[in-house]
Amino acid sequence: MKYFDYLENTKGIYLNNEQKKAVSHGDGAGLVLSTAGSGKTTVITSRAGRLIYDGELGNNRILTITFSKLAAREMKARFNDLFPETDNRQIHFSTIHAFSYRVVRDYYKITGKNINLLKSNYDVLKKIMARTYSNAGFYTVSPDEIENLSSKISYVKNLKLSIEEFKTADIGIKDFEEIYLTYEAYKKKNDMIDFDDMLVLCEMIMKNNKGISDRFKGFYKYIQLDEAQDTSRIQFDIINHISNGNIFMVGDDDQSIYSFRGSSPQIMLDFEKTYKNAIIYNLDINYRCDGNTIEAAKRFIRQNSQRYEKNIVSFKDKTEEVLIRSFLSRRQQAEYIVSKIKKNPEIQTAILYRYNISSVIAAEMLRKESIDFYIKDDGSKYFNSSVLRDIISFFSLALNPYDKESFLNIYYKCQTFFTKEMSMHVMKSKRNVYDSLLSFPQLDKLRRKNIKSFKFDMNHISKLSPEQALDYIRRDMGYEDYLSRMEKDGRITFSSMFLNVEITKEICRNSDGIIGFLSNLDYLKSLLKDSKEDSNNKIILSSIHSTKGLEFDRVFLIDNIFGEFPLTRKNQSADEYKRYLEEERRVFYVGMTRAVSTLEILYPELPSQFVEELNNTPKTQ
Numbered sequence: 001m002k003y004f005d006y007l008e009n010t011k012g013i014y015l016n017n018e019q020k021k022a023v024s025h026g027d028g029a030g031l032v033l034s035t036a037g038s039g040k041t042t043v044i045t046s047r048a049g050r051l052i053y054d055g056e057l058g059n060n061r062i063l064t065i066t067f068s069k070l071a072a073r074e075m076k077a078r079f080n081d082l083f084p085e086t087d088n089r090q091i092h093f094s095t096i097h098a099f100s101y102r103v104v105r106d107y108y109k110i111t112g113k114n115i116n117l118l119k120s121n122y123d124v125l126k127k128i129m130a131r132t133y134s135n136a137g138f139y140t141v142s143p144d145e146i147e148n149l150s151s152k153i154s155y156v157k158n159l160k161l162s163i164e165e166f167k168t169a170d171i172g173i174k175d176f177e178e179i180y181l182t183y184e185a186y187k188k189k190n191d192m193i194d195f196d197d198m199l200v201l202c203e204m205i206m207k208n209n210k211g212i213s214d215r216f217k218g219f220y221k222y223i224q225l226d227e228a229q230d231t232s233r234i235q236f237d238i239i240n241h242i243s244n245g246n247i248f249m250v251g252d253d254d255q256s257i258y259s260f261r262g263s264s265p266q267i268m269l270d271f272e273k274t275y276k277n278a279i280i281y282n283l284d285i286n287y288r289c290d291g292n293t294i295e296a297a298k299r300f301i302r303q304n305s306q307r308y309e310k311n312i313v314s315f316k317d318k319t320e321e322v323l324i325r326s327f328l329s330r331r332q333q334a335e336y337i338v339s340k341i342k343k344n345p346e347i348q349t350a351i352l353y354r355y356n357i358s359s360v361i362a363a364e365m366l367r368k369e370s371i372d373f374y375i376k377d378d379g380s381k382y383f384n385s386s387v388l389r390d391i392i393s394f395f396s397l398a399l400n401p402y403d404k405e406s407f408l409n410i411y412y413k414c415q416t417f418f419t420k421e422m423s424m425h426v427m428k429s430k431r432n433v434y435d436s437l438l439s440f441p442q443l444d445k446l447r448r449k450n451i452k453s454f455k456f457d458m459n460h461i462s463k464l465s466p467e468q469a470l471d472y473i474r475r476d477m478g479y480e481d482y483l484s485r486m487e488k489d490g491r492i493t494f495s496s497m498f499l500n501v502e503i504t505k506e507i508c509r510n511s512d513g514i515i516g517f518l519s520n521l522d523y524l525k526s527l528l529k530d531s532k533e534d535s536n537n538k539i540i541l542s543s544i545h546s547t548k549g550l551e552f553d554r555v556f557l558i559d560n561i562f563g564e565f566p567l568t569r570k571n572q573s574a575d576e577y578k579r580y581l582e583e584e585r586r587v588f589y590v591g592m593t594r595a596v597s598t599l600e601i602l603y604p605e606l607p608s609q610f611v612e613e614l615n616n617t618p619k620t621q
Contacts, residue, residue, distance in 0.1 A: 003050050011082055013046060015039075022281040023047045025248060026056055029275035031228070031268065032250040035312050036297075036593035037288025037551070040250050044224055045079045047248065051222060052086050060221035062091045065239065067227035069095055071549070075226070092220075096235045097195065100202035104193070107205050107212070114191040121183075121194050125149055128182050132175050133491075140409070142386030145491060149173055151260055153180060157196040158232035158262025160203075170576065174490035199234045206241035216242035225249045227548075229256035230263045247275070253308055254301050257545060257587045259579075269306065284312050286593070288551050291318035293599050297592045299617040300610070304582045320598050324611060327604040330358075330506050330559065334365035336602070337556050341371060341539065347598075350552035351541045352591050354565040354584075355496075357382045357503050358558060359541045360524055366539065367527050375531045376542035383525045386492075387483075387500035392521070394473050395514045398461040401432040415478035416454050417447070466508035466517040474501065499564060544591040555595035557588075562606035585610065 004020060007013040015023060019039060022032045023046045034040035044064060051057045066072040076093040101117075108115045118124070129141045129149060152173055156166050167177060187193065193201065206213045223243050225231065228251030231239075239247065249271065256265035272278045286294050294314035301307070327333040341349060351362050356377045366373050382388060390413060393406035400406075404427055411418045422440050429436035434455040438448065457477055461469045474480045480501075486492045507524070511517035531541075540552070559565065566584040569577055588610045592599060603611055 003053050006053065007046060007049075013042065013082075015042070015046065016285060018281060018283055018285075019043050019046075022250075022283065023050055025279065025281070026051075027246050029245060029271070029278040030248045030281065031271045031278060032248070032281045032283060033268075033308055033310060034250050034252050034283040035286055035310055036252065036255065036590070037286040038283035039287060040226070040252075040283065041075060041078065043283065044226055044248075044250055045075065045082060048079060048091050048224065049083045049086065052083070052090060057090055057221060060090075061219060062222045062224065063099075063220040063242075064091065064093050064224040065096050065099065065226065066093060067095070067230050067548075069098070071095075071226065072098075096231075096238065097198050100198040100238060103205060103212075104198055104201045107201075107209075116190070116192045118187065118192045118194045121150055121153075122146055124186060125153075125179075125183060128179055128186070132179050132182070142389070142492075143381070143384045144386055144496075148493075149176075149179065152176065153183065154196050155260060155262045156180070157200055158234050160234050160237070170572075172490055172493070176490075199232075199238065203234055203238050203241070206238060213241045217244040222246045222248065225251075227251055228268055229253050229265050230258050230261075231267055232262035233264065233267070234262070236267050245275070254304070254310070254586055255548065255590050257548075257583060257590060259583050265306065269308070282310065284310050285315050286312060287315045288596055289314060289316065289593055290320045290595070290597055290599070291316050292320060292322055293592060293595050296322045296599075296614060297589055300592070300614055301585065301589045303613060303617070304585055306579075306582055322592075322614075323598075323600045324614065325600060325602050326607065327602065330361045330503075330604045331365070331510065333558060333602050333604045334362045337362065337558070338365050338369050338371065340556075340600075341366075342369065344554075345371070346538070348553040349539050349556070350547065350550075350554070350594060351539070351556045351558060352544050352547060352594065353542075353557075353559050354544060354587060355499055355559075356543050357499055359528065360503055361506055362541060362558065363527055363531060364524055367531075371539060372537050373531055373539035373541055374537040375528055376540055376546050380525060380528055382500065382503065383521065383528075385500045387497050388504055388521075390479070391470060391473065391504055392518065394458075394461065394477075394479075395466070395469065395517065397433065398458045398469070399514060401434060401458070404433060407433045413479060413482045414454075414457075414473070415481070416450050418450070418454075462514070466511045466514055467505060469514065470501075470505055470508050496567070544587050544594075547594050548590065550594060551596050552594055553596050554598040555591070555600070557591045557599070557601045558603075560588075560601060560603040560608040560611050562608050565608050565610065 001009070004015065007015065019042070022030070022043050025047065032040065032043060034043070048062050048064065051062060064075065066075055072093045072095055079091065080088055105115065126141060126146050129146060133141060152171050156171070161169060163177065173179070187197070220242065221244070223239060223246065225239060225247065228249040230251070249268070251268055253265040253268045256263060271280070289297070291314040294312060295318065298312045325336070327336065337351060353359065359375055359377070360382060363373065363375065390410055393409040396403045397406040397410070407426060408423055411423055418437070422437060425440050426433055426436040429439065431439065434451065437451045461472060464472060483492065483497050507520055508517055511520050565588070566581055569580060572580065601611060601614065
């Protein structure tokens with residue numbers, strides 16, 4: 001029985017002509033351009049089954065590399081369910097990190113070296129960053145800064161940037177070179193490696209030990225790479241070290257959305273340059289989305305220039321129109337979503353957004369209407385953000401002049417010109433903050449005036465509504481000037497901090513007084529934490545990045561606001577901004593193509609550039 005007849009008659013799998021061509025790929029390099037919803041997992045598992053069924057594998061093995069542990073487990077389970085009669089020892093499923101760690105662990109064991117995996121580098125980076133910045137007159141570091149630093153270190157390693165190269169690269173972090181070298185020295189001293197060191201060491205071992213790479217080439221006759229668009233330079237080099245040329249890459253350059261981790265669609269775009277006699281297959285039939293959604297998504301993504309041109313078509317008819325709706329506020333947007341869910345509560349629904357912070361208002365409105373939901377991402381990050389912590393400190397000191405911890409956090413973040421010595425004096429004093437400041441020795445007239453102005457400002461805040469108080473802190477007390485200085489010093493990205501300010505303002509707007517605002521924060525924090533428990537709920541809130549490979553009957557793509565998605569970027573060259581804009585456009589495209597039936601694109605206030613592009617791209621007949 002021929003293989004495709006075998007698939008149809010015994011497995012119930014019916015492949016289209018292009019899928020059959022891809023599944024039939026044997027030796028040499030093959031690239032499958034798999035558009036959203038085109039059956040890439042079926043192609044990968046079916047090809048592995050064919051290599052075994054047709055005897056092309058012999059006694060050799062296949063290595064299939066996936067993007068995540070979950071994807072590896074699911075693909076392995078799917079293969080075993082489809083082909084229980086095959087010898088599953090012939091096919092291995094792994095993430096690139098798991099594969100690399102195994103190589104490094106075994107090599108270190110043979111050479112007698114110690115190795116300890118640093119599962120979380122947060123505390124280490126926090127200490128290094130705080131120590132580095134304290135020498136420069138900065139006294140605290142925020143969780144946002146530490147996470148950003150960790151991400152940039154990963155970026156440097158995945159791109160294989162040398163110290164000389166990242167000196168000239170736009171890393172955007174103050175004293176990055178010093179912090180990076182201190183971190184590397186700490187790990188070396190303690191025989192530790194982090195998540196990305198697995199890749200660095202594995203690539204180095206392969207490069208310097210031809211016998212090891214040759215052994216893998218002999219062990220695995222075929223290598224399959226899933227989600228090829230998410231591959232970084234160092235990951236691709238590792239794969240090349242163990243490949244004998246029989247590499248089968250499957251991915252969609254239009255869904256490459258992880259450049260912050262070092263991934264690049266350019267690896268796919270250069271495929272024919274990298275491999276001689278490479279064959280490219282096009283899976284251009286989308287089996288997931290309504291025809292109107294595919295038509296809109298295709299028109300939209302074609303505005304990117306760095307991509308393979310694809311004739312994406314929908315298997316489904318054009319039934320549901322893509323709806324674009326505007327609202328006066330985020331809260332009104334959330335109220336609309338709630339009303340639509342209440343009309344058809346049985347429909348599987350995803351509320352998708354670019355930044356996790358967008359989950360806060362939507363979650364609040366859902367809970368208010370007693371609608372159960374599941375939050376896929378860690379929405380609690382907002383509650384640990386430096387901006388929110390600062391606003392709470394301003395409010396707390398306004399209510400309690402003896403709250404010296406709050407004073408210590410904010411005194412240099414508004415236009416007081418107080419010194420560190422003055423803050424230490426306040427901390428040691430038994431008086432309230434303002435009297436303690438006035439008792440500081442040898443105060444000149446200007447500093448006395450500043451103290452009185454600061455006291456006036458804080459008293460004034462205590463009498464305002466939370467929203468008015470926040471605006472006063474931002475503009476009259478100079479807090480936004482502080483955020484701008486932090487961005488200039490390479491400590492934060494102002495635009496991302498601005499999002500935190502805007503969400504905080506929305507919570508302020510619906511809080512009865514400062515005490516009510518603080519109570520609302522506790523309630524929302526608890527709400528988001530509790531909503532991570534029920535993953536089987538019909539209503540899901542998620543960032544677009546966390547929904548790769550998923551699909552939902554109804555999708556609300558929210559907060560498509562001018563200046564937020566895409567963000568307004570400062571200090572970027574035209575080429576840098578173009579690369580940023582094309583990736584953000586790919587993120588939006590991924591969000592659109594999660595919708596099976598209904599897609600609604602929502603924006604409060606001003607429409608984003610992407611909404612304008614959707615409205616202005618002509619429809620094909």
